[in-house]
Amino acid sequence: MSSRAEPHRAGGDWTADEMMTIAASRALPDGVTCLVGIGLPSTAANLARRVHAPRLTLVYESGTIGAKPDYLPLSIGDGILAETADAVVGLVEMFNYWLQPGRIDVGFLGAAQIDRFANINTTVIGSSYTSPDVRLPGAGGAPEIAAGCPQVIIVVRQTRERFVKRLDFVTSLGHGEGRDERRRLGLRGAGPTTVITNLGVLEPDPVTRELTLTRLHPGVTLAEVQAATGWDLRIAPTLETSELPTDEELEVLRELEAQRPGASR
Amino acid sequence: MRYTNIVTVAHPAVEILPVEEAIARTVRDGDTVALEGFTHLIPFAAGHEIIRSGRRDLTLVRLTPDIVYDQMIGMGCARRLVFSWGGNPGVGSLHRFRDAVENGWPHPLELDEHSHAGMANRYAAGASGLPFAVLRGYVGSSLVPVTPSIRPITCPFTGEALSAVSALRLDVAVIHAQQADTTGNVQLWGITGVQKEAALCAERVVVTVEEIVDELTPRAGAIVLPSWTIDYVSCVPDGAHPSYTLGYTKRDNDFYVAWDAISRDRDTFQRWMEANVLSS
Numbered sequence: 001m002s003s004r005a006e007p008h009r010a011g012g013d014w015t016a017d018e019m020m021t022i023a024a025s026r027a028l029p030d031g032v033t034c035l036v037g038i039g040l041p042s043t044a045a046n047l048a049r050r051v052h053a054p055r056l057t058l059v060y061e062s063g064t065i066g067a068k069p070d071y072l073p074l075s076i077g078d079g080i081l082a083e084t085a086d087a088v089v090g091l092v093e094m095f096n097y098w099l100q101p102g103r104i105d106v107g108f109l110g111a112a113q114i115d116r117f118a119n120i121n122t123t124v125i126g127s128s129y130t131s132p133d134v135r136l137p138g139a140g141g142a143p144e145i146a147a148g149c150p151q152v153i154i155v156v157r158q159t160r161e162r163f164v165k166r167l168d169f170v171t172s173l174g175h176g177e178g179r180d181e182r183r184r185l186g187l188r189g190a191g192p193t194t195v196i197t198n199l200g201v202l203e204p205d206p207v208t209r210e211l212t213l214t215r216l217h218p219g220v221t222l223a224e225v226q227a228a229t230g231w232d233l234r235i236a237p238t239l240e241t242s243e244l245p246t247d248e249e250l251e252v253l254r255e256l257e258a259q260r261p262g263a264s265r
Numbered sequence: 266m267r268y269t270n271i272v273t274v275a276h277p278a279v280e281i282l283p284v285e286e287a288i289a290r291t292v293r294d295g296d297t298v299a300l301e302g303f304t305h306l307i308p309f310a311a312g313h314e315i316i317r318s319g320r321r322d323l324t325l326v327r328l329t330p331d332i333v334y335d336q337m338i339g340m341g342c343a344r345r346l347v348f349s350w351g352g353n354p355g356v357g358s359l360h361r362f363r364d365a366v367e368n369g370w371p372h373p374l375e376l377d378e379h380s381h382a383g384m385a386n387r388y389a390a391g392a393s394g395l396p397f398a399v400l401r402g403y404v405g406s407s408l409v410p411v412t413p414s415i416r417p418i419t420c421p422f423t424g425e426a427l428s429a430v431s432a433l434r435l436d437v438a439v440i441h442a443q444q445a446d447t448t449g450n451v452q453l454w455g456i457t458g459v460q461k462e463a464a465l466c467a468e469r470v471v472v473t474v475e476e477i478v479d480e481l482t483p484r485a486g487a488i489v490l491p492s493w494t495i496d497y498v499s500c501v502p503d504g505a506h507p508s509y510t511l512g513y514t515k516r517d518n519d520f521y522v523a524w525d526a527i528s529r530d531r532d533t534f535q536r537w538m539e540a541n542v543l544s545s
Contacts, residue, residue: 062303063303074518074522077305078518079455079515082511087486091459092386092462094385096389096400100401123408130376130411131366133367135362135363137352138349139378139406141382144400147402173404
């Protein structure tokens, strides 16, 4: 999932993927604890810690709490995470004592497929679970992160194949069928509050919980976002534009990407 | 479970053996086997020994089946996989796992699929001698209808809706650790995953280690498994490669990246296994 060659956007010398990662990093306030998934979330969280959130506590589901890696780990269990952590705990403790009670403020997740209520599929593509068209890796820690963290942020590239009307499989529950379904099911966290893509930012409607486009990244048109969404996308009445990436954000991000294991492939 | 040992049966001393001997004595066709390790300390050398010994119809258990399970599945060792995340971390798919599930090659693979929290709790229940564990989890997930080892349960005290997951029971647990002493006490540190629970869930336990020392020096945050929880110890330096052993070896990230191309195609995979595992 390394950054792909893409046409540069108007307004600066940066790619849509870079804008996505930078927008995701800005969503993390300083001083919170964040459960970081590997890939885009890990890149964004490490960028945030270097640019505007030095007191951001990174927690990886491998049991490394307060990891301070000086390069992007390839996996959530790289040695650098254990070596720089404030505490390293076993997985039973990680999930039962730290994640389940809502002790980690923000869950930061990716997705293979997402629907209009920010439910996530990372299990199978196709109508049959036992004989799928594409077998994806599966749940990992995501269902309990999505259920238990007080707030969930999702970072995912926006395409018609990923933003689908109906998920083939609900691996991790977002807002279910909408409205107060999370509360009815007894889930304690607020669920997904922000979905950040390479095109813009979506947030759930306060009442229906349906994802609503609230921000476009610079140079992106509404038509592009609609073409990359598999349902009739709701648009906020006042659509904002993301701030341009700063030189510092771009410089730090590119340095992180260049040092990533396997970056030369 | 060792209930037969309750009163007067002495625990046999740990035997320190070559890994091929330890695997030959413990892993049988049809067994339920866990080679645990959460990215760190994955017992690759022992897994390769299971492949070379030609074991079949295994139920393989692990939260994160990665390359070694991809190899075992592609070589036809596994009938069933009990797991929660089957990918190549940071790289992408496990192609042999996908081929087995999507196309039934080399033969169909049954799945018993969970989340990490569910699997961790199943191990904890097994280690605790309980029939199940309880967690907040799986609510609204499509995993519930396809996974019989998840059942809804109501808290007898508060009436809350929770999920129960059945305990794991293993015939064999295989783990890799930094050190054992000469009597077979084992110490591991860094990311320790569910290895302690896996060992305590198993009838037979094999540990491969980087080195055997006269006496273990206690380490902050380390797990020590007393010798009487272990059956066989094998000294296999770099036995976790391409995974790693904190303090001894580095994770071979280049190999994890390279595995994508090696494993994508059946013939390339088989040639690689022939050259690098079967004939080594």
